[in-house]
Amino acid sequence: AAGVIQSPRHLIKEKRETATLKCYPIPRHDTVYWYQQGPGQDPQFLISFYEKMQSDKGSIPDRFSAQQFSDYHSELNMSSLELGDSALYFCASSLPPTPPEAFFGQGTRLTVV
Amino acid sequence: DAKTTQPPSMDCAEGRAANLPCNHSTISGNEYVYWYRQIHSQGPQYIIHGLKNNETNEMASLIITEDRKSSTLILPHATLRDTAVYYCIVRVEGSNYKLTFGKGTLLTVNP
Numbered sequence: 001a002a003g004v005i006q007s008p009r010h011l012i013k014e015k016r017e018t019a020t021l022k023c024y025p026i027p028r029h030d031t032v033y034w035y036q037q038g039p040g041q042d043p044q045f046l047i048s049f050y051e052k053m054q055s056d057k058g059s060i061p062d063r064f065s066a067q068q069f070s071d072y073h074s075e076l077n078m079s080s081l082e083l084g085d086s087a088l089y090f091c092a093s094s095l096p097p098t099p100p101e102a103f104f105g106q107g108t109r110l111t112v113v
Numbered sequence: 114d115a116k117t118t119q120p121p122s123m124d125c126a127e128g129r130a131a132n133l134p135c136n137h138s139t140i141s142g143n144e145y146v147y148w149y150r151q152i153h154s155q156g157p158q159y160i161i162h163g164l165k166n167n168e169t170n171e172m173a174s175l176i177i178t179e180d181r182k183s184s185t186l187i188l189p190h191a192t193l194r195d196t197a198v199y200y201c202i203v204r205v206e207g208s209n210y211k212l213t214f215g216k217g218t219l220l221t222v223n224p
Contacts, residue, residue: 035214044214
């Protein structure tokens with residue numbers, strides 16, 4: 001069965017650089033969520049999209065932006081990277097109202113040096 | 114989302130049942146209890162969810178108290194591969210509401 005695809009799986013960037021993370025949801029899923037998980041931390045919600053519109057916003061820094069495209073894939077753009085942005089970034093997709101669960105990708109590990 | 118409280122860690126012997134508790138005393142009437150787990154930096158994985166009745170699937174059973182203020186996730190025969198952080202989350206079903214991860218329980222299954 002198709003799963004949520006995230007690319008790249010690993011990314012190394014220098015401070016003040018820009019990074020773009022991509023998420024391809026499960027086919028027919030119209031909702032995408034982004035999460036950030038720092039070392040030893042629990043996943044923190046960043047932002048979500050439903051039918052290409054932002055549906056909810058969490059603790060996403062102003063330096064970050066995201067969008068969902070017409071094919072439902074989503075991109076998280078991160079600018080002026082800081083050392084503290086080093087984390088695992090997960091994308092999840094779901095198809096409200098059923099099934100109820102959100103399916104997560106394997107994540108992108110971003111390292112800022 | 115309502116807040117949940119879970120023990121930070123638990124141990125279980127391989128082959129035995131693992132019972133993971135969760136308190137959600139402020140849960141609303143239309144909020145479901147969801148359980149996810151995360152195995153060593155992999156993406157979180159859905160396990161089970163329920164409203165007020167006990168639920169069972171191929172992975173686990175979910176027991177919800179009558180007052181819905183707490184629940185227990187049961188892994189009937191824990192294996193080493195069940196070692197993970199388990200998250201109890203309350204959420205309104207049928208919406209695109211985000212999952213809010215709190216402090217889960219690190220379950221360690223020992224040989």
